Structure formats: C-alpha cells, structure tokens
Amino acid sequence: MNLWENNVRRVVPYTPGEQPKCSYIIKLNTNENPFPPSPKAAQIVKEFDSDKLRLYPDTDSTVLVDALAERYGVDSDRIFVGVGSDDVLSMAFLTFFNSDKPVIFPDITYSFYDVWCDVYRIKYETKALKDDFTIDANDYFCENGGIVIPNPNAPTGVLQSVDMFESILKANTNSVVIVDEAYIDFGGESCVKLIDKYENLLVVQTFSKSRSMAGARIGYAFGSKKLIKYLNDVKFSINSYTMNWVTQLAGAESVKDEEYFQKTKNEIVRVREYSKEKLAELGFEFPDSMSNFIFATHKTVPAKTIFEKLKEKSIFVRYWNKDRINNHLRITIGTQEQMDKLFEALCEILSENERS
Amino acid sequence: MNLWENNVRRVVPYTPGEQPKCSYIIKLNTNENPFPPSPKAAQIVKEFDSDKLRLYPDTDSTVLVDALAERYGVDSDRIFVGVGSDDVLSMAFLTFFNSDKPVIFPDITYSFYDVWCDVYRIKYETKALKDDFTIDANDYFCENGGIVIPNPNAPTGVLQSVDMFESILKANTNSVVIVDEAYIDFGGESCVKLIDKYENLLVVQTFSKSRSMAGARIGYAFGSKKLIKYLNDVKFSINSYTMNWVTQLAGAESVKDEEYFQKTKNEIVRVREYSKEKLAELGFEFPDSMSNFIFATHKTVPAKTIFEKLKEKSIFVRYWNKDRINNHLRITIGTQEQMDKLFEALCEILSENERS
Numbered sequence: 001m002n003l004w005e006n007n008v009r010r011v012v013p014y015t016p017g018e019q020p021k022c023s024y025i026i027k028l029n030t031n032e033n034p035f036p037p038s039p040k041a042a043q044i045v046k047e048f049d050s051d052k053l054r055l056y057p058d059t060d061s062t063v064l065v066d067a068l069a070e071r072y073g074v075d076s077d078r079i080f081v082g083v084g085s086d087d088v089l090s091m092a093f094l095t096f097f098n099s100d101k102p103v104i105f106p107d108i109t110y111s112f113y114d115v116w117c118d119v120y121r122i123k124y125e126t127k128a129l130k131d132d133f134t135i136d137a138n139d140y141f142c143e144n145g146g147i148v149i150p151n152p153n154a155p156t157g158v159l160q161s162v163d164m165f166e167s168i169l170k171a172n173t174n175s176v177v178i179v180d181e182a183y184i185d186f187g188g189e190s191c192v193k194l195i196d197k198y199e200n201l202l203v204v205q206t207f208s209k210s211r212s213m214a215g216a217r218i219g220y221a222f223g224s225k226k227l228i229k230y231l232n233d234v235k236f237s238i239n240s241y242t243m244n245w246v247t248q249l250a251g252a253e254s255v256k257d258e259e260y261f262q263k264t265k266n267e268i269v270r271v272r273e274y275s276k277e278k279l280a281e282l283g284f285e286f287p288d289s290m291s292n293f294i295f296a297t298h299k300t301v302p303a304k305t306i307f308e309k310l311k312e313k314s315i316f317v318r319y320w321n322k323d324r325i326n327n328h329l330r331i332t333i334g335t336q337e338q339m340d341k342l343f344e345a346l347c348e349i350l351s352e353n354e355r356s
Numbered sequence: 357m358n359l360w361e362n363n364v365r366r367v368v369p370y371t372p373g374e375q376p377k378c379s380y381i382i383k384l385n386t387n388e389n390p391f392p393p394s395p396k397a398a399q400i401v402k403e404f405d406s407d408k409l410r411l412y413p414d415t416d417s418t419v420l421v422d423a424l425a426e427r428y429g430v431d432s433d434r435i436f437v438g439v440g441s442d443d444v445l446s447m448a449f450l451t452f453f454n455s456d457k458p459v460i461f462p463d464i465t466y467s468f469y470d471v472w473c474d475v476y477r478i479k480y481e482t483k484a485l486k487d488d489f490t491i492d493a494n495d496y497f498c499e500n501g502g503i504v505i506p507n508p509n510a511p512t513g514v515l516q517s518v519d520m521f522e523s524i525l526k527a528n529t530n531s532v533v534i535v536d537e538a539y540i541d542f543g544g545e546s547c548v549k550l551i552d553k554y555e556n557l558l559v560v561q562t563f564s565k566s567r568s569m570a571g572a573r574i575g576y577a578f579g580s581k582k583l584i585k586y587l588n589d590v591k592f593s594i595n596s597y598t599m600n601w602v603t604q605l606a607g608a609e610s611v612k613d614e615e616y617f618q619k620t621k622n623e624i625v626r627v628r629e630y631s632k633e634k635l636a637e638l639g640f641e642f643p644d645s646m647s648n649f650i651f652a653t654h655k656t657v658p659a660k661t662i663f664e665k666l667k668e669k670s671i672f673v674r675y676w677n678k679d680r681i682n683n684h685l686r687i688t689i690g691t692q693e694q695m696d697k698l699f700e701a702l703c704e705i706l707s708e709n710e711r712s
Binding site for chain 2: 002003004005006007008009010011012013014016019021027030032033034035036037041042045046048050051052053054055056057058059083084086087090094095096097098099115116118119145146173174175176199200208212213214215216217226230232233234235236237238239240241242243244245246247250
C-alpha cells in the first residue's frame, strides 16, 4: 500500500437493488412505480428548450419548491430539495448528526442509514423492532445524537401513527428527529402536520415512488425555517447547482398534476390490497403494508429459494441475506398484469417445492 | 438557542455568481458558454422516452462513462462522473483529504476549495501566487495532506505547464494531487497524460464550460483504477443514483459530437484573443488567459466602479471584494456581439470617469 492511501476514507458502500439492463423482465425489486410519470411532466421534457442547458440551473430550484409549497401548504423557506431523498437524507445526517451521543434507528430499516453513519463517522445504535416488525416508542425515549425512522418502515411496509411520532418528538427536544416518508403517499398519514410544533422535526419525501420519477432524481424535506436554513448552508457548501434544469421543470409539473397523482396512486393501492389476498392464498405471511411493496415470508418454502426461482423466470424481487429478515422477500407492487404473472410463477414454484 | 442546535454543522457557504432571472441582460459573470450545447445532445433530450423516468437511472452512468473513455482513450474504470465538477471535487476532498497535515492550494484560486475544507473539517494552508499570478512550484514541495490546483487557474486564467505539475507530482507521492481542469479545453494541455505514471493524480474536468452544459450538471475525473474505486466507494456510500437519465444520455451525445465541440471552442478562443486586444486598447491589464474568461484590472478606474456601472447597463461580470484581487474583474468570453456591447459600455464608463 502506498502512503497516500493512509488518508483515504475507507467505506463499505450501500448495495442498491439490481438494475438489469434487459427490458423483458418483470422488475419488482426496487419499489419503482409501474406507471409512467404525469403526462404533463413528460410534455415539459419534450418541450424543453435545450439552449437553456448552457446556463447554470436555478440554485434554489424555485419553480419546484414553489410548486411543493402550493401543494402541501408549507412556506417555500421551509422546504429543502435534493437529488433524490438519499441526497436529502445524507445531507441531513451530515448537517444534524454531530453529537458524541449515538444516532438511533430501528435494527430492521432502510439499509442506507448505517452506511451514512459510517461514511460521515457518526456513532449509531439500532433499536430492535418487535417481532411483529412494529416500533416500541419507549426505545426512543433515551439520550441520543439524533433519530431517524422511516414511516412506513422499509423493507417491512409497516405504518406507525402520527401520535407515536409525536410521543417521540415530545421526549426529544435536544436532537433532530427525521421521519423518512418515502412511501407515505400509499396510505399513510404524514408527520408534516407536526412541523409547526416541533422545530427539530425533518420530514423527508421523494418523487421516486408515488410520482414515478426515480429517473429524474428528486427528494425534498419539510421542516422549520431554521432547520431548512442549516441544511441549505451545508448544501451550498458542497455543490451550489445540484438539480438540473429538466428535472426542476418536470418535477414542478408533476406536483401540479394532482389528478394523475391520485389516479395512479389509488391504482397501486388497489393492486396492493388484491396482492395481499393472493399472497395469503398462496401461503405467505406478511405485516400489513401501507407502502408500494409487501414484505412476505412463506410458511414452508425458504425465501432464498423463491427469490432464485423467480429470477430464473425473469421476475426480480428483493432478498437480503441478513439476520432476522433472511426468510423474507420484498415484493414491489407492479401493475395488475405484472402481479398476475408473479402469482402464476409463485404457484409453479411452490407446487414444485411441495412435490420435491 | 435550542439544544439540538449544538449538534449542527455550522458553515459559511460558497456564494455562486449572481443568476439574474431576466433574459435581456448580458451575462458574463459565471463563465458559461455563449453557444447552445451540441444539436445532437439537444436532439436526444427532445426524443427522450419519458416513461423511462419511472425507473432509477443507471448507477454507473455507463453510456456517459463509455463515451468519455472512447473520446479520451482512458479505460472506463479510470473515470468517475458526478453532478458537475463541484460534486466530483467535493467528493474527492471527502475521500482523499483525511490527513492531520494541511491540504495546500493557491491563495488566489477557485473559492470553493476553502469552503469544502470547512464543511468537511479539513485543515488547509494557502500558498501565495507570485505577483504575476503564476504558481511557484517550490511552494508545493513540502509535507501536506493533499494538493489541489486549478489549471488554468481561476479567476486568473493563467495556465501552467504539464512539466510544472509533474515536478509537483514527483515531490508528492504521499498525498493525492488534484488538478482541476475546468477550463483546460480553451487552449491548455491536460495532465491526463500523467495518470498512468502517478497513481495519486486526479484530473477533474467539466461539461459546464467548453461543452455548454452547465444546466445538465456533469463533471468527471480521470485517475488510477485505485483512486477511482475509492471515489466510487464514497459516492455509493452517499447516493447511488446521482445522475438522472436525461443528463446521462445528453452528455454522451455531446462527447460524441467532436466537430461541434471543436467549432464552438475555437470560436470562443478567437473571441478571447480579439477581446484581449480590445481590453488592452481600453487601458486594461491582465495576465494572459488560456480560459474562457479574462481577469482584468484597469490602469486608472477602480474595478468596483466598473462592475457597478456595467450592472446598471445590464452587463454582469464577476467582482470579488477580497484581498489581492479587489481591483480585478473576471469577464467571461461571450459571443462577438456580446463582447462588442461590453466594449462599447466600457468605453462610455471609462470616458465618464475621465471627465469626473
């Protein structure tokens, strides 16, 4: 090893879900939306004046922030936007988690949290979910350097009440509390209603799931003016121009198209409820999901076997070989047609397994 | 102040050049390119299948990296891409500058370097440029935690030789050396030819200047396989999907359109040389610029006065109220027509000043 390598920040990066490049597969592994983005967003991309690309984009993403302000009834100076909610969350970790005390989050949760702690050298501790994958709020009534909890949780899909989060906020005025609401639009109640009351609450959402815009990269956060100002100071200390022009404009159009948003979101919720029935019939068990995925385990056939056999049939779901969840599959809700193909494949796989 | 604020990372963010929203101004303040991006890049945006936005983008930006590999004759695994060169540079600071010894860079230089050091809590020391704004290589033959130098330097426009950088590299095998070549295409020789020889050399370039794509956000870096792997590990520990689909595709097309690149770049160089003559005639002095801007001071009229009077005439140039450079203006090279309007305005301002 050369001496310059002594000063390198060594990390074990996050592993994203596989992104196969062929198009004939059924891709239910990264919680993408099966529907295209709003036709209004599509239209703005098509009409985009590419001469504009020669100029730096608006550092404040004003058009997008203002559209979000209008839609959510939150002042523009209480909204932060970033390149996906991963950008928003990692920036929030860097900005707010600088205590000697550990940041706390559930043991089964979004697997980027410990990676961000590692890369930014933040101490952390995990709190075990109960056996039914719900959170025990009492675990969060302790001294800490910050709290981050997804709601609904990933990969479990379990939704917790705004009241539970309020109880955690009441007990934690000395650290920043982040509620990661990537999946909130699929049937949950947002904690955004609490931002007036708790200056240290940051609520993070994304365009990657309910708005079908994972490929455009937009995440955003609501919080007190103070919290958002601190976040922006750090953002503007790293990269002034993160969100490109096309994304800013397409994002704003998507937010304005409420009708399309409701229609596609409701269809996913409908297919999710249908999928719950089907999975139960096939012998799967799962916590009740309020997200766009279901976290399921089969009564007799190991998750790893099902995962591999589905892949052979060109159906991708997500599997983690991790303690406590290594017999579960996370299945993204696709279209009705995609889900029916999945159930057909599952039928075959399960019956083969019974024969063997 | 509330207790949670004790754990906030406090920073003084970088101030980007003003981005006025009206369109009738002549904008020569942020070194953007006056020409639109390649028509091939424009075409790919127009034809973009927006259904694709529902899917996460390729984490590896393969299409873009491969186009760069082909154009520059560098293997794909020796290329890192990011959301503008600010993203690439800040990521490199975070990845490589983790020593107890200070990182060193010129005292007059890109004003983001000290901001990145501050946000990531990196020790640094600046080395004074000589009076003619050139670098004394001897200043960099000392123990350090890393080196970063722009070539050509900003805001001076001064180009240094590849030989000078090689002398610095020979003396520095124990830390990473970054050459920031944002403006190299306007007449400089790149240090990319040295990456085979020096494993600790990172050469950073951008699409924001010579490729007219500031609004798309693309920066990239060349280095050894090892260096690029370390950078990617940190990148994938922060945000797996930073570059959106549209940008990846448009960027690749731009790289493939060599003819347009050469044509527009040569025109900027031509207008720059013409502008040098004009500015000299008007009584300005400036180091010989090899970039797309000129860093000029007037023999009698203060820079601040000229800056303000130009702004009144809707012509924006860049001025810093900073030690050693507070009597200089950085003037971006626009089109011939824009520059002629600038010279006309300067004529008026200077003659008014002589009268008063």
